[in-house]
Each structure stands twice: as C-alpha cells, then as structure tokens.
Amino acid sequence: MLQSLSIRDIVLIEALDLEFGSGLTVLTGETGAGKSILLDSLGLALGNRADSGLVRQGTEKAQVTASFEPPAAGSRLAATLAENDIDIEPGEPLIIKRSVKADGGSRAFINDQPCSAALLRAVGGQLIEIHGQHDGRGLINPKGHRALLDIFAGVEGVAVREAFDDWQAAKSALEQAKQEQEAAENDRDYLEHSVAELSKFAPQPGEEQELALERATMMKGEKLTGDLEAIRAAFDGSNGGLASLRSAARRLDMIAEDHALLKEALESLDRAIIDATDAEDKLNAAADALSFDPQRLDDMETRLFDLRGLARKHRVEPDKLSDLLQDLQKRLAAISDGGRTLEDLEVSLAGARKSYIAAAESLRAKRSKAAKALDKAVAGELAPLKLDAARFETLLEEMPEDHWNKSGMDRIEFLISTNPGAPLAPLGKIASGGELSRFILALKVALAEEYGLKTIIFDEVDRGVGGAVASAIGDRLSRLSRGAQLLVVTHSPQVASKGDAHMLINKSRSGTVSRTDVSALDNEGRRQEIARMLSGADVTDEARAQADRLLEGV
Known part of the structure; x- marks a missing residue:
C-alpha cells in the first residue's frame, strides 16, 4: 500500500507531501489543474522514462519519493528485492526515491540503495497498477491472463509443473543417451x-x-x-x-x-x-x-x-x-547395451509425456469451468457500466506442443466485443479509453475476492458517462476498495461521493508563475467540491443540497 508521496520541482509542483490511507481515495479538480502531473510524478518513481521536461523551470533537478508498507515475508516482491541485493529490515517501509536532472540523467534508490530503472519497473509493477487512457499494462496484457484465471479458479498447477519437469528431465536423459551412443558408435x-x-x-x-x-x-x-x-x-x-x-x-x-x-x-x-x-x-x-x-x-x-x-x-x-x-x-560394452538403454529411456519419456498431458488436461477442465464463471461474473457487471451491448469471453485454446510449458498446454486471453454482432478481439485493441477503463473495472470487481489486489489507480474511469452509470462505477470502486487501496482521478460527483478520502488538485497563478497544489478536504470541503462538480464555477444552494444527498447515500 502507498503510504506517502513527496514531490519536489516537477513541472508546476514546487513542493508537495501527501499521505494516503487504505480504501478509496478520490482526486478531483478542474480540467488542467495538474492531475496528470501527479500521475507522471508517481510514474517516475515506478520506473517510467526519466524525461528532463518534468523538471520545473529554473531548477536543477526534480525528485519524487514514494513510501510503501513493508513487503510481506515470502512474497514475490520480497524475493525480487532479495535477488537484486536490496536489503530491507523486517517491518521497515519500502522507500523509492527517483531524481532527474534538467540537463538529463537520473538516479534511483530503494531504501537508500542505488538501483536501475529496470528494477524500479519490476518493483513498481508489483506495488501499483495504473489504469488510464493509454495504459498497456496490467489486465490488458494477455501474458498475465492465464495467471489471473488460475487465481480465479483457485488452482496452483503444482501437478502440471512437476509433471512438466519430469517430462523435460526424461527428454534430456534420452537426448544425452543418444549423443553418447552416437559418439560411442563413431569410436567403436x-x-x-x-x-x-x-x-x-x-x-x-x-x-x-x-x-x-x-x-x-x-x-x-x-x-x-x-x-x-x-x-x-x-x-x-x-x-x-x-x-x-x-x-x-x-x-x-x-x-x-x-x-x-x-x-x-x-x-x-x-x-x-x-x-x-x-x-x-x-x-x-x-x-x-x-x-x-x-x-x-x-x-x-x-x-x-x-x-x-x-x-x-x-x-x-x-x-x-x-x-x-x-x-x-x-x-x-555400452555400445552393445546402448540400444536397450535407449529403449528404456524412450518408454520413460512416453510415460512422462502421458503424465504431463493428463495433468494439463485436468487443469484445463478446471480452467474451462472457471472461465465460464468469470465470463458470467463480468457480464453481470457490464450493463450497469453502460456496456450492455458488449460481450466478454475468456479464450482458452490448446497451444502447439512446442509451446507447452510448466503452466500447461493452454493459451488464455480475455476478449471483448463492444458492438452487437462485432467479432471478439483482444481487450486493448477495440475499446476506447473510457470503455477500456470500465471493462477493467468490471474485471477487477469480478476477480476481487480471488485476486491478490495491491494499490490500484484509475485515471478517469468515468470518462464520458454520468448519472446512473457514474453512480454504478462509484459503487463498484467502493466495493473494490474493501480489499485494496484505490486512488481514482475523477470528474464525476457520483464517484467522488464514494471516497473514503478526498483530495483536491488546484492550480494557482502568481504573476507569470503557475503552481499545482493538492490538499486533503474535510467534510465541508468535500461538500463544496462535489457541489462545484455538479454546478460548475458558480456553486448554488441546489448544488450543495444535491451534494448532501450524494454524500448521505454513501
């Protein structure tokens, strides 16, 4: 979970220190206030390309520091850090620091230990998911769909992994014996x-x-x-x-x-x-x-x-x-015995392959059942999100034998169709930005109980919708936040009213200098901001009353 974010001299942000809690945090502000700058700053800390254009004019460097809760012992994140010789004391928070100079060049640290941008990306991908208008990671990437389906199905695939290892070992033993036999024949x-x-x-x-x-x-x-x-x-x-x-x-x-x-x-x-x-x-x-x-x-x-x-x-x-x-x-003597040895190894190889296929087919049956359940769960989330004409389907097909691996024989990919009669296609190819975010939200909600969630950021998941659809989005974000930390950039008052915490992003001018600030809102501040989102620059009593109704409905 993201605990704090400190930003220094990035574009319009001079100095900003933010604290975050669990649950749903909404970030609102007028268009152009600098919400993208906030996400760019966080992206820099997570290993995105260090662009010198991020450095605030007139300063030598920009710096972002992000603090996360301690990595769990035995977790994949803890293993990644250990593999890269990053030492963190038990219970010590994970602190990422990244700086970029105005004349180019950047430096990165994890708990004051130097690291590469590649390691930052690997670590960042295990800490935060960012879903925005042009996001190409997370649930969009088909490489992770098989693991997500397995988590949803509650299967670990241990039998398949062990059977695959045995099969490969038998294959290697036969190949080595053939090479030795061939060499022996040549040396007879x-x-x-x-x-x-x-x-x-x-x-x-x-x-x-x-x-x-x-x-x-x-x-x-x-x-x-x-x-x-x-x-x-x-x-x-x-x-x-x-x-x-x-x-x-x-x-x-x-x-x-x-x-x-x-x-x-x-x-x-x-x-x-x-x-x-x-x-x-x-x-x-x-x-x-x-x-x-x-x-x-x-x-x-x-x-x-x-x-x-x-x-x-x-x-x-x-x-x-x-x-x-x-x-x-x-x-x-081995030349004479080699033929018999090869026959025995070929029998062992055939048996190992048969065992692998049996384990993989058993896993496929569980995946097929889970895929139908996931398709049904996602379908139930689409209509309220103004995606009632859309279809979602989990593709599960057998790969060629040379692609079989420790995870089985199946290629798995999430497909969608956004229009009636349109063919199914990969998730990230046919959905618009707003549709894509809502599809991802539907998937997240469907996977919520099984999926090991982390910090998730949605950038304008409510883009292009309002009213009942926006309210449905807010309800689902609220449900999703019960098991995860959610940060949502939104223009929707319905979504904003569901937040456990509310931060206002504001841009101010002093002469020719513009600055972006972020402030945590109290109850009255939330009421006023939601009323502004409802009525525009001139906040009316009617807007305040409607804001009260939205907040009371939470």
Whole structure:
C-alpha cells in the first residue's frame, strides 16, 4: 500500500507531501489543474522514462519519493528485492526515491540503495497498477491472463509443473543417451583396437616405478661386476689370501706351545681368518645381488619404454593405463547395451509425456469451468457500466506442443466485443479509453475476492458517462476498495461521493508563475467540491443540497 508521496520541482509542483490511507481515495479538480502531473510524478518513481521536461523551470533537478508498507515475508516482491541485493529490515517501509536532472540523467534508490530503472519497473509493477487512457499494462496484457484465471479458479498447477519437469528431465536423459551412443558408435574401431592393445600389454598400477628401479639396479651392477670379480679373486683358490692365512694358521698351531707370543699370534691369525671369511661371504652375496643379466635388462627396458609410449599415446600417466583400460572396456560394452538403454529411456519419456498431458488436461477442465464463471461474473457487471451491448469471453485454446510449458498446454486471453454482432478481439485493441477503463473495472470487481489486489489507480474511469452509470462505477470502486487501496482521478460527483478520502488538485497563478497544489478536504470541503462538480464555477444552494444527498447515500 502507498503510504506517502513527496514531490519536489516537477513541472508546476514546487513542493508537495501527501499521505494516503487504505480504501478509496478520490482526486478531483478542474480540467488542467495538474492531475496528470501527479500521475507522471508517481510514474517516475515506478520506473517510467526519466524525461528532463518534468523538471520545473529554473531548477536543477526534480525528485519524487514514494513510501510503501513493508513487503510481506515470502512474497514475490520480497524475493525480487532479495535477488537484486536490496536489503530491507523486517517491518521497515519500502522507500523509492527517483531524481532527474534538467540537463538529463537520473538516479534511483530503494531504501537508500542505488538501483536501475529496470528494477524500479519490476518493483513498481508489483506495488501499483495504473489504469488510464493509454495504459498497456496490467489486465490488458494477455501474458498475465492465464495467471489471473488460475487465481480465479483457485488452482496452483503444482501437478502440471512437476509433471512438466519430469517430462523435460526424461527428454534430456534420452537426448544425452543418444549423443553418447552416437559418439560411442563413431569410436567403436578406436575402442576395439585400444582395448585389444592394452589388454595384451596388461599394464599394472605402479609398474613403471618398479621397472625403472630394477633397471637402475642392474645397470649399476654391470658397472661393479668387474671390480667385484677382481676382489673375489684375491680370496678364492689355493693361492688366495684366505687359503694362505689358513695354511699359516695350521703350521703355527704345531709350534705355538713352545712360546707365549706364538700363541698370541695364532689367536690373532684365527680372528683374521674369521673376519676374512665373513668378508668373503658378504662379497659373494653382493655379487649375487648385483648380478647382471643382459637379456633380462633388455627385456626390462623394452617393457618400460613400451609402457611409457602407450601412456603418451593415450595422454595419461603410465600408472593410469590400467584405469584407462577399464574405462574403455566399459565404453565398448555400452555400445552393445546402448540400444536397450535407449529403449528404456524412450518408454520413460512416453510415460512422462502421458503424465504431463493428463495433468494439463485436468487443469484445463478446471480452467474451462472457471472461465465460464468469470465470463458470467463480468457480464453481470457490464450493463450497469453502460456496456450492455458488449460481450466478454475468456479464450482458452490448446497451444502447439512446442509451446507447452510448466503452466500447461493452454493459451488464455480475455476478449471483448463492444458492438452487437462485432467479432471478439483482444481487450486493448477495440475499446476506447473510457470503455477500456470500465471493462477493467468490471474485471477487477469480478476477480476481487480471488485476486491478490495491491494499490490500484484509475485515471478517469468515468470518462464520458454520468448519472446512473457514474453512480454504478462509484459503487463498484467502493466495493473494490474493501480489499485494496484505490486512488481514482475523477470528474464525476457520483464517484467522488464514494471516497473514503478526498483530495483536491488546484492550480494557482502568481504573476507569470503557475503552481499545482493538492490538499486533503474535510467534510465541508468535500461538500463544496462535489457541489462545484455538479454546478460548475458558480456553486448554488441546489448544488450543495444535491451534494448532501450524494454524500448521505454513501
């Protein structure tokens, strides 16, 4: 709900601060007083084009500030603000500020946070509906007719949305499987060759490191073999060092009893033999460990180089070749299983499509029933609004399959005919300004109990009518305002008398300077203004009496 509107330096308005309440607020004034300026100012705050011509002559910029009640938690408006990083504390009013400079350029803020004009339009469309002589939004736009009918029917279409999502998911799964199958078929020769090649080679995880280590060890052994043989030759044979030590020990043993030093020498010699024997054993063990087999080395190098060559060929690390083999085997197997998989997915797709159609047809039945009820409700509102020759009909027809969506299979549009025998046509194409406003009013009244109303502005909905028709318009505006905030610009005293609040728009002159002001009227002020609307510039007692009768009838 619009709570307040502050206008600075827009055309004829120097400074204006207005407060608004719920219910029906009527705005009246003489022709040319500046009612359109007021609506243009509000439109600027709602994201309309920033025209520098709006800036009051002699000033640098114009500014409008509009304050609205806090957005409801979980509402579409709250989601829109959150999606655009506009932070509003719970319970804090929504304040929109828009300024335009005389030399061009504009700035916009929502609760002091900069925003684009596009965001203002998105937010403004969720705050206020303006229905005027040239309005092309709101109920006129067929894009919103399906949602309005669903609200009137009391359906949410959850089953259709879920069925549509399942159908699209099945369609995507089948398409992806077909692409994979096609790619696999194209790769069949490559897969068969690669699997055969890798299977024959049988790469093992960690094999490269093992082969490289063993190869390095054998090559090192090749270098040490000659030295080891020469060293071992010093130990081996009857003339080797160890044999000589043992021979000397035997001869010393026979004479060692004859002298103490000989005994000590024998003991030392025995220890040397033990150490030498241990050294010989270790030399033999090392020789065995470093044994060099030229054939084994050649086989090992061939395996290692082939392993690395395969890795380069398939662009993987050598240790990943075994994993690659498993993956290629699975892909090759999938070619054979792909036909069966596609058949299963096609069955699933057909089932999902059938479920969607069933849900959409069930929704259509509810829409069809609601459309008849809405047509009847609107028809009941037309005659009192001097539209008794007009017809209203809700078009409901099936769209081509490529246009089916989460909202169902139906195209929905409100159509009218204003003359007997004339064909039905879209709402905004054949109605004149006054007729269009009255059609919209009839729709609003018909939808009032179901439609989530917000602030609605009617600009001269009573244009071109008077008497009983104007009274009927006033009655319907009053009914509509019970569930919404209505601002109505009117020239009709019958409509003005129905207002819960009355604002007078007045233009004054001071020398060559003109100004537009708006003032809230008290009871006497309302009586005087309605009397003026009845009689013109010269307010008569009879006009005042008639004004009293209109006000008493509210």
